[in-house]
Amino acid sequence: xxxxxxxxxxxxxxxxxxxxxxxxxxxxxxxxxxxxxxxxxxxxxxxxxxxxxxxxxxxxxxxxxxxxxxxxxxxxxxxxxxxxxxxxxxxxxxxxxxxxxxxxxxxxxxxxxxxxxxxxxxxxxxxxxxxxxxxxxxxxxxxxxxxxxxxxxxxxxxxxxxxxxxxxxxxxxxxxxxxxxxxxxxxxxxxxxxxxxxxxxxxxxxxxxxxxxxxxxxxxxxxxxxxxxxxxxxxxxxxxxxxxxxxxxxxxxxxxxxxxxxxxxxxxxxxxxxxxx
Numbered sequence: 001x002x003x004x005x006x007x008x009x010x011x012x013x014x015x016x017x018x019x020x021x022x023x024x025x026x027x028x029x030x031x032x033x034x035x036x037x038x039x040x041x042x043x044x045x046x047x048x049x050x051x052x053x054x055x056x057x058x059x060x061x062x063x064x065x066x067x068x069x070x071x072x073x074x075x076x077x078x079x080x081x082x083x084x085x086x087x088x089x090x091x092x093x094x095x096x097x098x099x100x101x102x103x104x105x106x107x108x109x110x111x112x113x114x115x116x117x118x119x120x121x122x123x124x125x126x127x128x129x130x131x132x133x134x135x136x137x138x139x140x141x142x143x144x145x146x147x148x149x150x151x152x153x154x155x156x157x158x159x160x161x162x163x164x165x166x167x168x169x170x171x172x173x174x175x176x177x178x179x180x181x182x183x184x185x186x187x188x189x190x191x192x193x194x195x196x197x198x199x200x201x202x203x204x205x206x207x208x209x210x211x212x213x214x215x216x217x218x219x220x221x222x223x224x225x226x227x228x229x230x231x232x233x234x235x236x237x238x239x240x241x242x243x244x245x246x247x248x249x250x251x252x253x254x255x256x257x258x259x260x261x262x263x264x265x266x267x268x269x270x271x272x273x274x275x276x277x
Contacts, residue, residue: 032131032142034061034077034118037246041073041122066127069120069151078246079116079131079144093243110181110194110241113156116144116166117244124151124186129169136163145169152185154240157195173201173221180215181241188221191229193237 036059043055048064055075069075120126130145139161147169157166159179166177170186180195190197190213197213201221213219219226
């Protein structure tokens with residue numbers, strides 16, 4: 001009987017070990033990366049060592065990187081699961097003004113995002129604090145933490161798992177993004193084209209307040225004012241959503257996109273002028 005109990009104890013211990021190993025394997029956390037897919041004008045980046053390097057198309061950005069753009073410049077960053085993610089198809093850049101009515105009044109003409117994309121606008125500084133993805137076995141949970149220090153960004157975030165987080169810090173608060181097309185300024189101005197943004201911020205009375213910014217709305221976290229996105233801004237945001245509507249290319253570009261890389265290449269460069277220190 002003692003031998004049987006001892007044997008049973010070892011069997012139970014072995015089963016527990018197997019379960020723990022399986023659980024650990026089922027929740028493997030991997031590093032996400034940001035891949036620069038398009039640049040206009042001048043931009044640079046550092047990796048925490050305060051040494052600046054020119055930002056180029058194809059540059060892989062990891063947690064701890066800081067991106068800075070010059071005047072009249074921008075950089076598009078696609079956040080992938082890893083450095084060997086599927087190739088990205090570049091859409092054609094918009095070359096003419098699009099009115100709000102022609103795109104369905106703010107959402108009807110906007111394509112659902114296939115990637116998490118951030119466009120760092122001109123005269124902006126964006127730090128990438130955290131990029132990770134955890135495979136739970138049932139879902140893929142991603143964590144994205146960005147720090148917008150100055151300037152503004154435009155973002156397009158695909159639908160995420162319930163436990164995922166996509167946060168953008170600004171000097172007076174943080175914005176939580178989920179399946180949303182948005183624009184955020186470091187001054188605390190948040191515009192949401194589709195989906196919704198949850199803004200937690202410190203107001204003028206030094207009180208922390210949380211507000212939901214619905215699609216088609218603009219919110220000023222410094223004044224606490226909520227309003228509808230006006231026509232000119234709405235058209236601009238819709239054009240930006242077209243510009244960053246990157247798709248997947250598995251095993252090569254689709255027929256309609258084979259010429260786009262060459263077509264856009266002249267707009268993707270790093271000039272000799274560098275952003276101001």
